[in-house]
Amino acid sequence: MVGLDTTTTVAPVLILLGPPGAGKGTQARMLQDRFGLVQLSTGDLLRAAVAAGTEAGKRAKAVMEAGELVSDDIVISILRDRLADPDCAKGVILDGFPRTTVQAKALDALLAASGQRVDAAISLDVDDAAMVARISGRYTCDGCGEGYHDTYKTPTTKDVCDTCQGTDFKRRADDNAETVAARLEAYHAQTSPLIAFYQTQGALARVNAMGAINDIASDLGAIVKKATA
Numbered sequence: 198m199v200g201l202d203t204t205t206t207v208a209p210v211l212i213l214l215g216p217p218g219a220g221k222g223t224q225a226r227m228l229q230d231r232f233g234l235v236q237l238s239t240g241d242l243l244r245a246a247v248a249a250g251t252e253a254g255k256r257a258k259a260v261m262e263a264g265e266l267v268s269d270d271i272v273i274s275i276l277r278d279r280l281a282d283p284d285c286a287k288g289v290i291l292d293g294f295p296r297t298t299v300q301a302k303a304l305d306a307l308l309a310a311s312g313q314r315v316d317a318a319i320s321l322d323v324d325d326a327a328m329v330a331r332i333s334g335r336y337t338c339d340g341c342g343e344g345y346h347d348t349y350k351t352p353t354t355k356d357v358c359d360t361c362q363g364t365d366f367k368r369r370a371d372d373n374a375e376t377v378a379a380r381l382e383a384y385h386a387q388t389s390p391l392i393a394f395y396q397t398q399g400a401l402a403r404v405n406a407m408g409a410i411n412d413i414a415s416d417l418g419a420i421v422k423k424a425t426a
Contacts, residue, residue, distance in 0.1 A: 207312055208280075209234075209288035209425040212295070214391055215321030216384040217377065218332035219406050220413065223344050224321070225292040227414045232421055235285050237276070238292040243267060246275045253278060273303050280311070288425060297387050298394050317424035318395035319417060321406035325381050332377050339365040350410060 211234065213221040225236040246254030247261075253274035257267050272294065280289065295301040308314055334347035340363030345351060353359050356366070395401040402420045406413050 208286055209316045210308060210313055211288070211290040211421065211424065212315055212318040212395075213290060213292050213321060214318055214388065214395075215406060216323060216325070216328065216388075217380045218328045218335070219321040219323045220410065221292050221321060223350075223410065224414060224417055225290050227410075228290055228417060228421060231414075231418060232425070233287045234290045234421075235287070236292055237279060237285075237289050237294075239272060239294045242275050242279055243272070246278070251275070251278060269300055269303055272300075273307055276304075277307055280307075295391065298390050301391055301394055315395065315398070315400050317402050317420055318391065318398075318400045319420055320392055320401065320403045321413070322403055323406050327407060328381060329374050329377050332372050333374065335372060336366050336368045338363050339367045 211228075213225055215221050222238065225238070228234050229236045243254075243257050243261075247258045248254070253271055257271050257275065260267050260271065276294070279285065291304075295304050305315070331346070331349070334349070335344060336346070337344050338358040338361060341358060341361040343358055343360040345366070356364055358364070358366075392401060402424070404413060404416045404420070
């Protein structure tokens, strides 16, 4: 395993940008395994905070039970708590946050308080038309959440998860052409401006995410090495 240089007291912070189906979750897990980074996804953070009963988790639970969206300040509070955990000392990779420039500015303020910054915001560039086939073919292990695809990534042993050897799999009900198109439109409207935001900061890097998973991982690895050197 290639490890990050831990002699510095400032943990590196990386962000993966890209529309639904770009492979952010898969690549974040691979970077986590290779570099010792901790993958932080908004959904996982919220669920963990609610389960742990933290103050921010209680606020999030009340909002979600009311059928409303969790506010940015609650998400930032949960992220602040998580970044303070010892396992984040080697660095983190944010998957799914920030989604807007407002969130990006809030993240900058949070990181600045501890002398950190976004070391690299990596855009996984994809072809929108190809996303429909990519997303409609994906599924996950119901036991551990490992992701698979009918064409691009199938279990080594048919119907058996490579990670946990589970045999139960599931597909998202909204992984269809109509909803994928709507999600892509929302991404371009809300999240694409982050590319310009981080380019202005000099933190933007871009990767062609339409190739093989291992090729994308290799390109990402080179960027991570440079950003955390």
